[in-house]
Amino acid sequence: MKRSSTAGAILFAIVWFAMLLPVSAQPPPAAGAGPLRMTIEGPGSQLSTIAVSGLKNLGGDDDHRTSSDFVTTLRRNLDLSGYFRNIDPHAFIEDPQTSGFELGQFNFADWRSINSDFVVKGSIAQESSSIKLTAYLYDVAQQRRMMGKNYTGAPGDVRRMARRFADAVLEASTGQKGPFDSKLAFVSTRGGRFKEIYTQSIDGEDLFKLTDNPTINLFPSFDRTTNSVLYLSYKSMEPSLYLADLKAQREIKLGSPHGRVIGGTISSDGTRVVAAIERNGATNLFLLAREGGELRQLTDGNGINVSPAISPDGSMLAFTSDRSGTPQIWVMPLGGGAARRITFKGDYNTTPSYSPKGDRIVYQSRAKGRFDIWTIALAGGTPAQLTDGNGSNEYPSWSPDGRYIAFSSTRSGHSQIYIMMVSNRKIISTLTEGIGNDSCPAWSWWLGE
Amino acid sequence: MIRVQRGRGGWVSSGGKLARAVAVVSLGAMLALAGCSSKKTQGLNDGNNPNALGEGGVNGSGQGSLEQLTKGTLGQGQQGPLTDIHFAYNEYTIQPQDGSILRGNASWLQKNASSRVQVEGHCDDRGSEEYNIALGAKRAQAAKEYLVTLGIPGDRISTISYGKELPVCTEHDESCWSQNRRDHFVVNQ
Numbered sequence: 001m002k003r004s005s006t007a008g009a010i011l012f013a014i015v016w017f018a019m020l021l022p023v024s025a026q027p028p029p030a031a032g033a034g035p036l037r038m039t040i041e042g043p044g045s046q047l048s049t050i051a052v053s054g055l056k057n058l059g060g061d062d063d064h065r066t067s068s069d070f071v072t073t074l075r076r077n078l079d080l081s082g083y084f085r086n087i088d089p090h091a092f093i094e095d096p097q098t099s100g101f102e103l104g105q106f107n108f109a110d111w112r113s114i115n116s117d118f119v120v121k122g123s124i125a126q127e128s129s130s131i132k133l134t135a136y137l138y139d140v141a142q143q144r145r146m147m148g149k150n151y152t153g154a155p156g157d158v159r160r161m162a163r164r165f166a167d168a169v170l171e172a173s174t175g176q177k178g179p180f181d182s183k184l185a186f187v188s189t190r191g192g193r194f195k196e197i198y199t200q201s202i203d204g205e206d207l208f209k210l211t212d213n214p215t216i217n218l219f220p221s222f223d224r225t226t227n228s229v230l231y232l233s234y235k236s237m238e239p240s241l242y243l244a245d246l247k248a249q250r251e252i253k254l255g256s257p258h259g260r261v262i263g264g265t266i267s268s269d270g271t272r273v274v275a276a277i278e279r280n281g282a283t284n285l286f287l288l289a290r291e292g293g294e295l296r297q298l299t300d301g302n303g304i305n306v307s308p309a310i311s312p313d314g315s316m317l318a319f320t321s322d323r324s325g326t327p328q329i330w331v332m333p334l335g336g337g338a339a340r341r342i343t344f345k346g347d348y349n350t351t352p353s354y355s356p357k358g359d360r361i362v363y364q365s366r367a368k369g370r371f372d373i374w375t376i377a378l379a380g381g382t383p384a385q386l387t388d389g390n391g392s393n394e395y396p397s398w399s400p401d402g403r404y405i406a407f408s409s410t411r412s413g414h415s416q417i418y419i420m421m422v423s424n425r426k427i428i429s430t431l432t433e434g435i436g437n438d439s440c441p442a443w444s445w446w447l448g449e
Numbered sequence: 450m451i452r453v454q455r456g457r458g459g460w461v462s463s464g465g466k467l468a469r470a471v472a473v474v475s476l477g478a479m480l481a482l483a484g485c486s487s488k489k490t491q492g493l494n495d496g497n498n499p500n501a502l503g504e505g506g507v508n509g510s511g512q513g514s515l516e517q518l519t520k521g522t523l524g525q526g527q528q529g530p531l532t533d534i535h536f537a538y539n540e541y542t543i544q545p546q547d548g549s550i551l552r553g554n555a556s557w558l559q560k561n562a563s564s565r566v567q568v569e570g571h572c573d574d575r576g577s578e579e580y581n582i583a584l585g586a587k588r589a590q591a592a593k594e595y596l597v598t599l600g601i602p603g604d605r606i607s608t609i610s611y612g613k614e615l616p617v618c619t620e621h622d623e624s625c626w627s628q629n630r631r632d633h634f635v636v637n638q
Binding site: 193194195214215216218219234237238239260262263276278280281282283304305306307320327348350351364366369392394395439440 | 513515516518519521523539541575576577578579580582583584586587589590591608609610611612614615
């Protein structure tokens with residue numbers, strides 16, 4: 001993203017499916033929203049520079065630990081966004097404890113002289129059980145405040161406040177909220193030889209081990225509240241779906257009289273599950289109520305129908321079927337109706353995931369013995385390739401803002417999870433500890449929405 | 450048909466079939482279970498006991514591939530009276546050269562008329578996890594149907610698929626892939 005200032009106009013370049021779709025600019029901002037407009041640039045353009053200053057201690061953060069947690073997490077997430085380059089804090093001239101953080105209480109020249117396009121300043125007031133945090137985003141060239149947020153919460157919430165503020169910085173600077181106040185669920189063998197399910201923040205913090213059984217656990221999916229995780233486990237020594245309620249810390253097992261459950265996904269509203277159920281070698285998809293009661297059989301045949309993905313509005317289902325002779329992606333109305341094949345290029349296309357707008361599918365497609373990630377518009381058109389032959393690239397999942405995908409890749413020699421910016425196909429992060437194999441990433445909706 | 454697993458201080462799993470009856474009783478069952486549930490800050494450890502197999506499982510031999518994974522013996526050789534068969538990539542048709550192996554397995558099962566067998570379908574590590582579980586189910590079913598045509602009663606044969614999850618060979622080349630694309634036969638006498 002390149003940012004340049006003119007007399008009264010800020011040009012924000014965003015690359016938004018520039019390589020995949022016809023140029024589609026964001027709608028112009030409403031009157032009073034500031035002189036913001038969008039242009040489209042190709043990848044490799046210059047990033048905006050941002051300086052994240054320490055928070056002014058208004059009491060209770062005398063060792064600046066809370067400030068440091070906020071600043072470190074915010075910098076990390078802004079780095080991840082692919083829009084910003086953080087200025088090294090050693091270059092900062094101003095001391096946040098002696099200067100103010102409100103407009104007029106500090107000198108923009110201190111930030112302009114270190115070539116910062118934006119500066120984040122704020123304050124922290126902390127008591128034993130609560131913190132009050134204020135943060136502002138300033139445009140240095142225009143010497144104006146672009147955005148401000150107040151957060152209150154427990155001291156342990158400060159990293160989440162930083163992620164929410166990072167999302168707000170992206171919204172203020174590009175017109176679209178960032179995706180970092182969310183979770184990634186994935187499968188990992190990092191604890192040993194067993195595949196267990198973990199969740200963590202996109203910035204790599206807050207690792208949580210969801211399953212702990214010495215078998216195989218696969219296919220986590222969140223509902224939109226992110227309180228429910230559906231997953232497949234062999235922990236009873238045969239596969240079954242489990243719906244875990246993270247808040248209540250309990251789960252229910254979803255079996256079936258129709259056969260063995262070998263996969264599934266939960267709808268974004270959390271009310272329904274689509275399960276892949278195998279009987280006598282044939283695998284078909286069934287629509288279930290949240291707690292397992294069968295609502296409808298969706299596919300019927302002797303073949304393989306797996307990898308269900310429900311559209312964000314709950315109306316459509318994408319899945320993999322071999323009914324045409326090879327595994328291909330099909331879509332059908334979840335309420336019943338004919339299935340329509342949407343992939344025709346390649347002889348092995350699978351693991352579909354919907355974009356948040358529901359207009360595109362991202363999936364894995366085999367070529368030369370490996371898989372790559374592709375996307376295709378549901379309205380039709382040519383598929384667009386996102387990865388190209390660097391290891392086997394599998395199991396894509398879209399971020400809630402639609403800018404990024406998480407997927408697994410064997411490009412390092414073992415399977416790790418990568419986050420890619422869709423617009424320029426740039427890898428912005430690798431989620432790994434360097435041990436074990438990570439797979440099956442599932443990106444949640446925003447937390448608390 | 451509600452089965453309950455209570456973990457070692459872990460979460461409570463209430464499970465059941467998806468019959469209408471469960472939909473009716475599950476809410477009550479969950480409410481009843483809620484009182485038993487002890488809280489835990491991390492993880493869903495249901496205290497799984499590898500000897501407590503779920504329905505459809507075969508117990509006794511300890512030679513099931515998932516039991517071997519749990520014990521850490523997977524890939525160290527699998528003993529048993531029956532011989533594995535192998536498949537072509539992304540195929541589940543019994544290969545002609547495996548007919549004699551299946552006839553030998555059937556012969557053993559006929560001589561040991563009280564035995565039961567679980568056919569495990571396995572895949573190589575190419576392709577998606579879920580598709581491979583479905584493909585492994587096809588492979589297990591193909592062997593079951595073959596054994597039935599040879600006179601083994603279908604109710605003595607159960608099937609399960611582990612997809613690509615339990616390879617006996619972990620290199621990423623055809624010599625390993627061909628070993629992993631297999632049906633493994635686990636006998637419970």
